[in-house]
Amino acid sequence: MNNPYEDDKLLGEYLLFHYGPDIDVMPWDFGPQNGLQFPRRTIEELVDHAKLPEDSCALDMGCAVGGSSFELSKICQRVLGIDYSKSFIDAANSLKNRGSMAYRFPVEGGHYADGVAQIDPGPGEVEFEVGDACDLPQNLGSFDLVHAANLICRLPDPLLFLDRLPGLVKEGGQLLLATPFTWLEEFTPSKNWLGSGDSEQKLKELLSPNFILEERKDLPFVIREHRRKFQFSVSLGTRWLRVH
């Protein structure tokens, strides 16, 4: 199947979303400024610093071009970012190795502006790998923190990933999950959409045998399509503590 994330246009869109200056992502001061800096906020607004051990390791599943992974490197000693898209992982590795990367973002009608993505990593070690959240290797290990932002409604079978979570998060570890539940047939066959109109409730049912819900926040985000068109969505941000 053609993977739409392999597309250059999407690469530019995600480099802008993760690293672009606020003024390029949302150039209108009357626009939703509260939707900026999403890859940083899913960590900052959800993490429980007190429960992170000093030598903590984190998994950023569906990391795209790595914005949240580099953010995690400020609070975790080791971070593994995994994404299905090779072009996103290549970009994340290039940023890791060179510190910056040029990209283009749409102005209007086939015209683009130039941008330069720059990382501001922490002291933690970051690695990126291509991988499938629905078919992860059994020997991936377990983590003090697992972060999955805007991922589950992009998976063909979200249950395959959700079922792996108790094994991926260490006991006492935290799961930071954010999702706008934007179910689309092109990514997830409708028979695999969570719940029937109440995905949040279904998510709670699925995770509650192993996790306690500790935090719940609405996290708005804005993605630029062009100078005068934007996607505004509200992700449901949650933090879960693994107890069993």
Ligand SMILES: C[S@@+](CC[C@H](N)C(=O)[O-])C[C@H]1O[C@@H](n2cnc3c(N)ncnc32)[C@H](O)[C@@H]1O
């Ligand atoms: C909507 S984006 C979210 C990216 C990033 N976490 C963020 O918050 O900006 C969904 C990401 O999931 C990735 N993805 C889609 N299917 C995947 C799969 N089966 N395994 C791992 N990553 C996948 C896509 O390549 C894309 O980077």
